[in-house]
Amino acid sequence: MTRLDFRILGPLEIRTPSGTTLDLGARKQRAVLALLLLEPGRVVSLDRIVHGLWAGEVPSSATGTLQAYISQLRRVLEPDRPPRTPPAVLVTRDPGYLLAIDGDQVDSVRFSRGVEAARRHLGTGAFDEAERALTAALSEWRGAPLADFADEEFATAVATQFGELYDSAVEELVEVQLATGRNAAAVTAAQSLLDRHPFRERSWGQLMLALYREGRQADALAAFRRARTVLDEELGLPPGPELQALEMAILRHDPALGPGLPHVPAAVAPPPYDGPRRQPAAGAPSLVGRLGEEGLITDRVDQAGHGQGGVVLVVGEAGLGKTLLAEWAAATAGAKGLATAWSRCVEASATPAFWPWAQVLRALPETGHRQHLLDVLAGRGESPWRREDPDTALFHLHEAVAETLREAAAERPLLIVVDDLHVADASSLQLLAHLAPMLHRVPILLIATLRPEAPDADPALRETLALLANERGAERLRLGSFTAADIADYLAGAGGEPRSEVVLALLERTGGNPFYLKELLRLLASEHPGGWGSAQAVAETGVPESVRDVISRRVSRLPDETRTMLHTAAVIGRDVGLLLLEASTGRENEDVMSALEPAVVAGLLTEVPGSWDYRFAHAIVRDTVYGGLSRLQRARLHKRVGEAIESFDRPDDPDQLNLLVHHFTMAAPLGVADRAVRYARRAAELAMAQLAYDQAARYLESALGALDPTRPGAAADRCRLLVQLGVARRAAGDVAGTRVVLDEALTLATQLGDDELAVDAATLFGGVTLWAWRPYLVADERMVGILRDQLSRLDPADLHRRAVLQGTLAVELYHSPERPDGEAHAEEAVALAQ
Template identity: 50%
Template structure:
């Protein structure tokens, strides 16, 4: 597959794998490519291209003009193609042309697939999965699709369809957030949305539901009265049956308005880690209410810190992004934060670019520029409830540690939990790490969880209730370290298998 990405949301752009934006030429030439990008892998006839782009004003030379546009676009899309070598991206196929790219290279296709995935998960009441899929899809939206081509007939149905899909996906996302208990952090966003889209009754119903679950029954009824008045005054309509049902349920204080029970903490086969998982789940619930912080998961190598973080992430019920610190000096500054931001998709692209350069406004005072850079990263990550996992914090670079110190001062009032795993060792930047941990300990949202080794009883549980004497012996050999225990069992199993094969051979 060629590495090009076609972005039809917002300004039409085609990007390469290294981030370069191609110069697509004048507007009508760009429109030719946009129309072909709406039909990836399918032939678009020359007659249709002419009808869509010139309509009744096509000059006698229109075929030659179109062919020139195609020739120019081929050079732009494949600048390294040798002369007289057939093109591989923009192909001639009777009776027209074909853009030979995978559907996933078109942002509209990825957006549509993501919103459908989220809707299906929502219908199964898999709210965490739905929220994750919808977040990824909505991050693709950079603005109205085909905005620069809105005067063309081919763009109008696409704009209408995508705009409605975006609105529906936004409503699905808030339904998932409310089901996951993110009530407080949803109310302000829903208030803004009902002002922007006053005739979408589902948004009014979601706002009323959020207010009711926040203990604000009177405000919920007031919101419903506002919706009723707006529909009557502007359109002469009564609310639809679904909004009337919500209104009656609020009056009746119906149990149908109560949030579904929180998902059970999933231990994912973990032994002796239930208290830590419960505490992480509590901190995630607090983050969903806008009260985040930093949770340090500390323990020796092999104790299961990363596996605990993964189990917590699987049951988080909110977006989770990962950043893994590495000891290699070749890793760029802010490396774990860059990984976490890139997982957010296109909405974080500008922040990634700024953080990659390591500076803010070059004309500003350096300290002010660094403050602005840190605040931009925090604002991008904490725009919605999120858990950021920083794995192996002891290997973090100095710039990443300074950014964490800044974030920790703010997170107790943001919907973001940073879960950082680390070993009790000096680390890659000993002084910076020690200073950072000391600073974190003074912040109100910071907490440390220690992972102890397995006890003999835990080892027995790990073995599925094996002989206590065997569990005791393995405990003495491994010190209760889960990684060493697993490796020892693997070696014992391999040794037993080898002896069995030898006996079979004799």
């Protein structure tokens, strides 16, 4: 297949490897391709394309016209495709169309990736690599994105987004020029950018610094005066604190402004800042090494207080202090008069759907509407949406949550914190994706902490983060490791003397991870007479190589009784209820508390204020203790904890039900598989009532995994679970996944000779539209045979089942023009239904 080059940075065009530009046809036909290219490799819904083409004046013939455009574009993109062969580039995918191409075939993707790579190189001081990446990225730019659609609504936001990225890339190139001593080039580039965008304070700072390094101090100060005049006359604002600090540094000939020292942007790696510090709000003491992050969050909190919210994703590896920064943000917001709502995501299999949002809603002021919504999210009470089409029902639920948040924020600006977003359930992520577009227009700031997504991350998480990347008011704040200066500040704050050799030894050993640093200092203080004041002790070979090794060594020094209790606590989770720990270990509460006391003293556990419960000091601590258990130990403890939860006799409590599924699934091989399956099916039914279709599918998948294939009736149970899973996947919009389980269910049902199960499986798609859930012009002859066989044996009086079978058969035959009897089956289905 010819590998095409798609270009939107400038007028839309497609080029072949030989350099030929393809003729894309009329303007609206080109617009269809433009809309698809905004999201290469992802499905763009039919409604979105139609709205993009016709905005508020959609003609009655819109769908037919769009299909004609799609057909013509397929001929352009795949001119050599044989007749009746499914397209491979522009394909149909429910609920729209997908441009199945690699991201690097699109100039905008190459451009974005190049700028991101350059920023990473800048952060590590690799200026040559940064310049190469920037030069390659900027060479992709041919002008304003989708310039031939500049008057179209769908192109405006794209032009703004990439225009800002282009200007930022130019600024990054100026940083490289400053760092490598090419000050004259930096003057030219910065001045050119300011001629087009005179309000960019970063560019004014770069121009001032480049002029100063050229020996033109007077011109540098004159540039500051011009910047002050422009900002004052046009915006009524004074220059920012960084620009003012730079003016003062130029006036006193600060050595830090000397040649060869880059003026690195704060978004990449904040430089040491010796000038006046931003004072945090009362009640929110400053954090070590996070001055830049504090400034950004303070600005966003202030903006939210004035009606402009959004999303800030605090991203960093475990131990970098994401939660600590979020707590600082909550304290700052509270001091500035914002209401705050804190939620924490827990492993999705151990919590109900929408768990973090239920926590947020509970933190809002009490209203009857809020309580009703909480009942709906928990699957309790009557919902006005459950009888609707799944997508419509979910939309109404999402909108109800959005309206509740808007009402709360109208009374008082709101900060929402969602901690550990990377373990959120799919339903909660979908709700976040729905809310994000409206947050920048209302006084709601949402801060979410998460670890960097791995290549094998949950698809729902990847999709949500991809959507957030393009939302106005959404930005990522990546936490970096401590520098040597940060470690020195940390030691000084701990009452120590930050000698340089000790600081460098700690930096080398910990890599600047704050949590590792804290844990290593604690261990060194307990094992070495000189504590961490000795560089020799820090560099000693016996010091553990990782934070998990540090924790494991500390755990190994605890009493046997404490370690045993910690093992059970780790199986329970990050948050450990005293009552559950008692029931799981068979010990009295006083004995449990006594056994855990050494772990509290060692800083591995913390006592939850206002209760008798405990919490692991950090997720790494819990993960390390849990990871130290063998597979058999884990299974035994999960079984014990599951049985303890059962003893509370609250199996229909959503919180308890999810925990029962989690623990018995983990212990399934130890004779509790039947309970794992039973509770998973019940949890799936609850999730369907909550409109959490993805979560329901996951429960049913875990039930299938736990099912014992050797027990009597296992095949029939598996078939029933497959049918339930098909229903859940269909409701979640996973048509391909539905088809897979449908085929397996049909095979099992026919092997068992169970007509009822066969009909349930065969009609899994009954009642849905004739959307393309299989390749066009391809009918499944096996399915056709099964459906006709079931029709021949079905009781003639069973009109309902007969109508559904006839309708399903019509859907099958609809895809094959060589089978004209499809229409007859459709007419028969309608007649029976009436």
